[in-house]
Amino acid sequence: MNRIIHILLLGLLLSGCTEEVHEVVAEWQEKGWTKVRTHGVKKEHQRHSTLMSEKAQGVEVSWIESGQRKTKLYRQDSHYYLALRFFCGDGDEFAVVMRKRK
Numbered sequence: 001m002n003r004i005i006h007i008l009l010l011g012l013l014l015s016g017c018t019e020e021v022h023e024v025v026a027e028w029q030e031k032g033w034t035k036v037r038t039h040g041v042k043k044e045h046q047r048h049s050t051l052m053s054e055k056a057q058g059v060e061v062s063w064i065e066s067g068q069r070k071t072k073l074y075r076q077d078s079h080y081y082l083a084l085r086f087f088c089g090d091g092d093e094f095a096v097v098m099r100k101r102k
Helices: 002-014 021-030
Strands: 034-039 047-052 058-065 068-075 079-087 093-101
Touching (some): 021 079, 021 093, 034 068, 058 079
Antiparallel strands (some): 034 093, 058 068, 079 093
């Protein structure tokens, strides 16, 4: 019985269940963060990552549109910033920027 449960759990992990963008944003909003803007073309993604630092002077957000990498620097003067980067199957990326008052 335990072996069947382990196989089912492994299957779930390997199936690549990815959270929807609004779910990821909602998780951060519950922690007090506010959505600032989205960079790039929002579309179906395979995975995501988080970039943030409370010690850095700024957070550089990057995204890829049609194979071209673009960036924008958010200075952390009065707010902390975080970037949620979403990686798409075609090599493109889009980012959601959020902030929280220091």
